[in-house]
Amino acid sequence: MKVHGQCHCGDIRFEAEVDPANARICHCTDCQTMSGSAFRTGISAPAETLRMISGTPVRYIKTADSGIQRAHMFCGRCGSPVFSSAIDENPTRYQLRIGMLKERHELVPKAQIWTKSEQHWLGEIADFPATETQ
Ligand SMILES: [Zn+2]
Numbered sequence: 001m002k003v004h005g006q007c008h009c010g011d012i013r014f015e016a017e018v019d020p021a022n023a024r025i026c027h028c029t030d031c032q033t034m035s036g037s038a039f040r041t042g043i044s045a046p047a048e049t050l051r052m053i054s055g056t057p058v059r060y061i062k063t064a065d066s067g068i069q070r071a072h073m074f075c076g077r078c079g080s081p082v083f084s085s086a087i088d089e090n091p092t093r094y095q096l097r098i099g100m101l102k103e104r105h106e107l108v109p110k111a112q113i114w115t116k117s118e119q120h121w122l123g124e125i126a127d128f129p130a131t132e133t134q
């Protein structure tokens with residue numbers, strides 16, 4: 001399916017093709033730090049389907065404990081995470097951040113990785129007091 005990405009300020013806009021079956025959650029501590037949240041949701045898109053409509057994301061090269069490096073792209077103005085890829089000049093896939101896709105409600109995660117660093121309270125949130133708005 002086609003997805004449309006836009007950062008919070010609107011400088012970065014793109015579209016891509018994804019297979020909804022690839023939507024997943026990552027609980028790794030890097031995703032927690034870089035998303036500022038408990039976990040990150042992402043979906044991979046073949047590089048040839050990615051079309052930038054506006055803006056040029058800022059690139060940050062992250063080195064994992066394993067030594068593997070990945071390029072993380074974000075908006076230089078509003079800081080929204082946009083996508084990540086291998087550091088090659090011509091990566092084959094991009095890992096899109098589901099939270100900035102217009103179709104986010106249709107992209108239900110089908111798997112989760114790095115559960116060893118999952119926040120221990122996640123399984124309990126259905127029981128938390130909840131209000132529909134602030
Ligand atoms: Zn922005």
Ligand SMILES: [Zn+2]
Binds near residue numbers: 032
């Ligand atoms: Zn992660």
